[in-house]
Amino acid sequence: MMQELHRLKETPSQTAGPYVHIGLTPNYCDIRGVYDDDLGTTMVNDQTLGERITVRGRIFDGADTLVRDAIAEIWQPDSAGLYNSPSEMRGTADPNFTGWGRCPTNAENGYFQFETIKPGKVPFKDGRPMAPHITLWIVARGINIGLHTRIYFSDEAEANAIDPLLLRIEHRQRVETMVAQKDGSIYTLDIHLQGPKETVFLDI
Amino acid sequence: MSANSNKQPETGGFFARDRAWHAPALTPEYKTSILRSPQRALLSLDGTISEITGPVFGHSMIGELDNDLIHNYARPGESAIGERIIVHGRVLDERGQPVRGALLEFWQANAGGRYRHKKETYLAAIDPNFGGCGRAITDDDGRYAFRTVKPGPYPWPNGVNDWRPAHIHFSVFGHGFAQRLITQMYFEGDPMIWKCPIVNTIPDRKAIEQLIAPLDWGQTIPMDARAYKFDIVLRGRRSTLFENRLEGN
Known part of the structure; x- marks a missing residue:
């Protein structure tokens, strides 16, 4: 016998289902009066530092059909590359920028869209700079x-x-699945859940 | 982080996720997963500061009725119809440590199994006093609690005669974005749990059992509401001892 690690197992994930809006964006699905606003709707205010940009995209399934019932969440540093998080030890982030946003994909045109600022660079674990990026997390019916x-x-x-992360992608033509295309101040990235254009998803 | 805590924030990377414990992406018995499941291998790598950090939600954002689904959508003096229950528990990490300041959001069908949503077509009645959403933030011990009515089971279009067991959806934020989790809670003793194609996307019976809340007779309030206890475990994180410091350079 030996000592025990006493580790617990992570609670298993389950799909967010078709009614995820009730829990995460109730005002969006006409449940009004419970919360003043849906969380994550507004990321910037008048005092937020940095270049104002719009980040948007659509999500396509394996039949190239729009996924209109998903929720997208993003997490990013401020314009100086600092996260507004207690685990950020390199400095203090812009107090006028939470860095977190949440948006349902639109029931008609399928777009998620965030009014935010261009993030600064943050370092990889070994100190090399990572290119400016936004972390994206997607849940929906059918996604376990x-x-x-x-x-x-x-x-x-x-x-x-x-x-350093993009360099890890073996099939180089897939790098572009993570790069939003700029048009003025609007950056657009379509997500493909499967098929020849499947987005690179992370186990991180 | 609560204001009165004197603990230092943690900066270690998260334990690798045990993907075999979770449902795979493709689970054909749950038909919607067929076209919504990535087929390529995920790109695996240790978390960076972009995943180790995460947003903070303050207790001040929580309204008085946010954790009371019986009343937070009800007309004044009225309440939602159904079996009154309290759901409570702790949010821990894989090391068994409490996760304080975790935002939990929950949503559910009403006592008849009907959601308040325009895409919902089940013929069970809408309860005019039930919205179906609530939220809470854990205290310094990782504890949370809310009051609601027990949701009903309902049929859904998948197989010809598939029904969801009674369940409550949970969304959880820990301290790092890598801990982000959405799951569902089921109720002790429900024979429908084992018939459900969504439950059965999870391959390991022990993992499914982790989603079943036992009736908590001790916390049941006499003449008022029964209690169910549901603990949630988020990914654990390493101590930063001997690791390259994030502040680097």
Whole structure:
């Protein structure tokens, strides 16, 4: 016999189901008066530092059909590359920027959309800079465990080329599945859950 | 983090997720998963500061009735119809340590098994006093509690005659975005749990049992409400001892 580790097992994930809006964005599905606002709707205010951008995208299933009942959440650092989190030990993030947003994919056009700021660079574990990116998490009916990926930016080609995570992608043509295309101040990244254009999802 | 805590925030990476404990992405008996499941291998790597950090939600955002689904949508002086229950428990991590300041959001059908949602087509009646959502933030011991009515089971279009067992959906934020979790809680003794294609996406019976809340007779309030206890475990994280410090450079 030996000592025991006394580790617990993580609670298993289950699908968010078709009625996820009731719990996460009740005002969006016309349950009004319980919460003032849906959480994560507003990421910036007048004082938030940094370049204002719109980040949006759609989610397609394996038949190239729009997924209109998903919820997307994003998490990102401020314009100086600091996270508004107690575990951020490198400095204090912009108090006018939470860094977290939540948006359902639109029931008609399928878009999730965030009004946010361009994130600064943060370091990889070994100190190398990672290219500016936003963490994206997707849940929906039919998805048994939330899908993690990242949104990188098409106007950061130089930084993307040496990004430690993007460099880990073996099939190089798949790198672009994580790079949002810039059009003015709007960055668009479509997510493909499966098929030839399947997004690179992360076990991280 | 609660204001009165003197513990330092943790910065270690999270334990690798045991993917075999969770449902795989493709579970054909749950038909919607067929076209919504990634087929390529996930890109696996140790968490970076982008996943080790996560948003903070303060206790101040929680309204007085946010953890009372019997009353938070009800007209003044009225209440939702159904079996009154209290659901309570702790949010822990894989090391057994309490996760304080965790935001929990829950949603459920009413006592007849009907959701308040425009895509819902089940013929069971809407309860005018029941919205179906609530939320709570854990205290320094990782504890949470809310009051609600026991949700009803309901049929859903998958197989010809598939029914969901009574369940409550939970969304959980820990301290790092890597801990983000959505799951469902079931009720002790419900024979329908084992017939459900969504429950059975989870391969390991022991893992399914982790989602079944026992009746908690001790916490039951006499002449008022029965209690169910549901503990939630999030990914644990390493001590940063001997690791390269995040502040690096």
